[in-house]
Amino acid sequence: MLHVTALVTLLVLMVLVEPPLVAPLAASAQTTRAATPASADKININTADAKTLASLNGVSRGLAEKIVKYREEHGAFKKAEDLRRVDGVGHGVLEKNRERISVK
Numbered sequence: 001m002l003h004v005t006a007l008v009t010l011l012v013l014m015v016l017v018e019p020p021l022v023a024p025l026a027a028s029a030q031t032t033r034a035a036t037p038a039s040a041d042k043i044n045i046n047t048a049d050a051k052t053l054a055s056l057n058g059v060s061r062g063l064a065e066k067i068v069k070y071r072e073e074h075g076a077f078k079k080a081e082d083l084r085r086v087d088g089v090g091h092g093v094l095e096k097n098r099e100r101i102s103v104k
Contacts, residue, residue, distance in 0.1 A: 041100070042100055042101070042102040043055070043056060043097075043100055043101060043102065044102045044103065044104050045067065045071070045077050045080070045083060045101055045102070045103060046071065046076040046077055046103060046104060047104070049068065050064040050065045050067075050068050051064070052064075053067050053068065056093070056096075056097045056100060056101070057093070057096040057097055058092060058093040058096055058097070059089075059093060059097075062088075063086075063088045063089065063093075066086055066087060066088055067083065067086050067089070070085065070086045076103075077103050078103065079103055080094065080098065080101045080102075080103055081094065082103075083101070
């Protein structure tokens with residue numbers, strides 16, 4: 001019985017002394033969001049360089065260079081779906097980035 005009482009006392013003290021974990025997590029999420037607004041910016045796939053294209057989810061530096069090369073050889077993309085014509089750009093890459101891709 002002594003062990004149970006000690007355990008309950010310890011738990012009560014932990015609750016009273018420890019700050020809630022929710023506040024630091026919420027603050028951390030706000031800091032992360034504030035620190036990365038550029039990653040959520042729209043990217044014009046007709047003017048972006050390889051470095052910028054590589055910031056898209058699932059787009060490596062090599063794939064970004066293929067996109068630039070395709071654009072130089074075939075002209076501007078007319079719609080976001082045209083990216084699928086580039087070897088290596090699949091449905092998943094397009095869907096993960098649909099909100100960030102612009103075509104102007």
